[in-house]
Amino acid sequence: xxxxxxxxxxxxxxxxxxxxxxxxxxxxxxxxxxxxxxxxxxxxxxxxxxxxxxxxxxxxxxxxxxxxxxxxxxxxxxxxxxxxxxxxxxxxxxxxxxxxxxxxxxxxxxxxxxxxxxxxxxxxxxxxxxxxxxxxxxxxxxxxxxxxxx
Amino acid sequence: xxxxxxxxxxxxxxxxxxxxxxxxxxxxxxxxxxxxxxxxxxxxxxxxxxxxxxxxxxxxxxxxxxxxxxxxxxxxxxxxxxxxxxxxxxxxxxxxxxxxxxxxxxxxxxxxxxxxxxxxxxxxxxxxxxxxxxxxxxxxxxxxxxxxxxxxxxxxxxxxxxxxxxxxxxxxxxxxxxxxxxxxxxxxxxxxxxxxxxxxxxxxxxxxxxxxxxxxxxxxxxxxxxxxxxxxxxxxxxxxxxxxxxxxxxxxxxxxxxxxxxxxxx
Numbered sequence: 001x002x003x004x005x006x007x008x009x010x011x012x013x014x015x016x017x018x019x020x021x022x023x024x025x026x027x028x029x030x031x032x033x034x035x036x037x038x039x040x041x042x043x044x045x046x047x048x049x050x051x052x053x054x055x056x057x058x059x060x061x062x063x064x065x066x067x068x069x070x071x072x073x074x075x076x077x078x079x080x081x082x083x084x085x086x087x088x089x090x091x092x093x094x095x096x097x098x099x100x101x102x103x104x105x106x107x108x109x110x111x112x113x114x115x116x117x118x119x120x121x122x123x124x125x126x127x128x129x130x131x132x133x134x135x136x137x138x139x140x141x142x143x144x145x146x147x148x149x150x
Numbered sequence: 151x152x153x154x155x156x157x158x159x160x161x162x163x164x165x166x167x168x169x170x171x172x173x174x175x176x177x178x179x180x181x182x183x184x185x186x187x188x189x190x191x192x193x194x195x196x197x198x199x200x201x202x203x204x205x206x207x208x209x210x211x212x213x214x215x216x217x218x219x220x221x222x223x224x225x226x227x228x229x230x231x232x233x234x235x236x237x238x239x240x241x242x243x244x245x246x247x248x249x250x251x252x253x254x255x256x257x258x259x260x261x262x263x264x265x266x267x268x269x270x271x272x273x274x275x276x277x278x279x280x281x282x283x284x285x286x287x288x289x290x291x292x293x294x295x296x297x298x299x300x301x302x303x304x305x306x307x308x309x310x311x312x313x314x315x316x317x318x319x320x321x322x323x324x325x326x327x328x329x330x331x332x333x334x335x336x337x338x339x340x341x342x343x344x345x346x347x348x349x350x351x352x353x354x355x356x357x358x359x360x361x362x363x364x365x366x367x368x369x370x371x372x373x374x375x376x377x378x379x380x381x382x383x384x385x386x387x388x389x390x391x392x393x394x395x396x397x398x399x400x401x402x403x404x405x406x407x408x409x410x411x412x413x414x415x416x
Contacts, residue, residue, distance in 0.1 A: 089328050090296050096174035100167045129159045136156075 007053050007122040014050065015057035018043060019116035022065060037069045052138050057119045060134040061112065064127055068108045071101045193291060194238070195307045196318075197255025201241070203319045204259070209244035211414055222410045225402045230275055231346055236285050240278070242415055248360070250277050251322055252284045254291060259322075265411050267359070271400040272352025276339060280353070283338030289331045290322075297321065347398050 021043060025036035040062045047054055075098065081088045088094075111127050118125040126132060204210050213220040214227050215238065223240070227233070232240070238256040245261040252258055258281045268274040284290060294303070298314070306314045327335070343350045 089330070092175045092178045093171075095178060096171035099174055100171050103170065104167070128163050129156060132156045132159060 007051075011051050011054050012120050012122050014047060014054045015119035016116045018047075018054075018058040018061040019112040019119065022061065022112060034069055034073065037065050040065045053122075056124070056134055056138045057115065059138060060115065060127055060130055063130045063134060064108055064111070067130070068104055071104055075101045192304075192307050194255035196294075196303065197238075197253045197257055199306065199309075199315050200253050200319050200322060201255075201257065203315050204243060207319075209242075209415055210259075211242040212239060213242055213414075214240040220414075222407055225400065226271065226275060226278075229271075229346065229348060229400045230278060230282075232282075235282050237282060242411060244415055245323070247323075248363075249323070250281050252281050252290050253322055254294065256285045258282070258285070262411060262415050265408055268352075268356060269359075269404075270352055270355070271402055271404050271407070272349050273356040273359075274352070275348055275400065276343065276350065276353025276356055279339035279342045279348075280335050282342060283335030284327065284331070286338055287331065287334055289327050289335065292331075293325060293327060294318070294321075297325075349399055 018040075021039060022036050025039035028035055040058075044058045044062050047058055078088065078094060078097065082090050082094065111125070115125040115127070124131075124135075126135065201210065212218060213223045214232060216233065219227055236256050237258060240258045240260065242265075243259040243261050246263060247261050248263045248267045249261045250258065250264050258278065260278075264277065265274060268277070298306075298318070302314060306318065326332075339353060340350055343353070
């Protein structure tokens with residue numbers, strides 16, 4: 001694991017922004033959940049060559065948004081077919097999916113705030129599954145050498 | 151080691167969300183199937199309340215029931231053998247829409263413009279056969295119970311919620327069945343017409359005309375659209391018509407029937 005004590009304030013803020021920007025993007029994107037995903041992808045592209053600490057938080061935010069956005073898109077498409085076009089029926093399977101999507105969104109929301117606060121402190125916060133995958137991707141890459149902070 | 155941790159966490163997440171999803175399906179199963187066990191007497195009471203509401207707000211004329219057959223409906227009811235079906239009553243309803251719909255308690259309401267829109271009795275009986283299909287499959291109760299809770303419906307029947315009766319009455323006119331239900335009713339209508347030896351080209355013709363008058367929905371939207379596309383329905387009916395061994399036309403003066411029905415609603 002990496003200690004975040006010596007991470008410059010600028011990097012911490014960049015890392016924190018990866019989580020906070022989803023609020024602004026989500027506000028613009030509602031009810032289209034893909035807008036915040038596009039914003040996250042742009043943010044990752046602009047910061048892809050920065051430090052591993054920033055990269056970790058941006059990728060963790062991006063991956064979590066991919067998962068929740070996918071769930072939201074499925075929910076919206078399903079709901080439109082049920083309520084607007086009435087092609088499908090309002091079933092228990094739909095109700096269950098609606099609930100787990102709401103829970104996933106709430107978890108994403110809470111975890112993002114916690115992660116943003118931790119990032120601001122120069123610390124790490126690992127989302128379930130995604131956190132570990134992101135850490136391995138960013139820090140276990142032996143070919144990359146961490147440059148000293150200038 | 152690290153990969154094992156990821157897999158373990160993934161398993162926990164899948165189990166967590168899967169259990170919630172599964173529990174919801176298991177514990178709400180009764181609610182979803184409630185329409186199957188909904189008491190027929192309660193259904194009739196609910197239907198009568200809705201009928202009463204229509205009567206209060208507009209013109210409603212009984213044309214066929216087990217005890218009464220309007221003279222102009224004798225030929226049609228014989229051709230359809232309605233008394234052999236689950237239908238309790240057929241009413242003419244004062245509306246400007248080309249529409250026919252079913253109510254709880256196995257009643258069919260036909261709007262006058264629909265009779266005027268049909269050029270032949272075969273077109274008209276095709277639509278009635280379609281509505282009998284909705285009754286046969288109990289689509290109406292299925293739809294109502296999906297939108298109202300059982301307790302809400304019980305309070306409506308008990309006369310404790312007049313606002314819900316109005317809401318239900320409005321819903322009957324404006325709501326449409328799911329695409330699967332519509333297809334099921336179409337299929338029933340075709341089998342029904344075949345059984346009664348009635349020509350099915352009338353139903354195909356009716357869908358073709360409806361297709362021409364309604365806003366033409368692009369084909370790419372057919373997956374989302376509520377009713378099966380009229381083109382699809384025409385094709386279904388046409389393919390079914392090709393298999394017909396023998397069918398007969400209904401012998402009646404259709405123009406006179408249309409005039410009489412208009413007079414009845416004046």
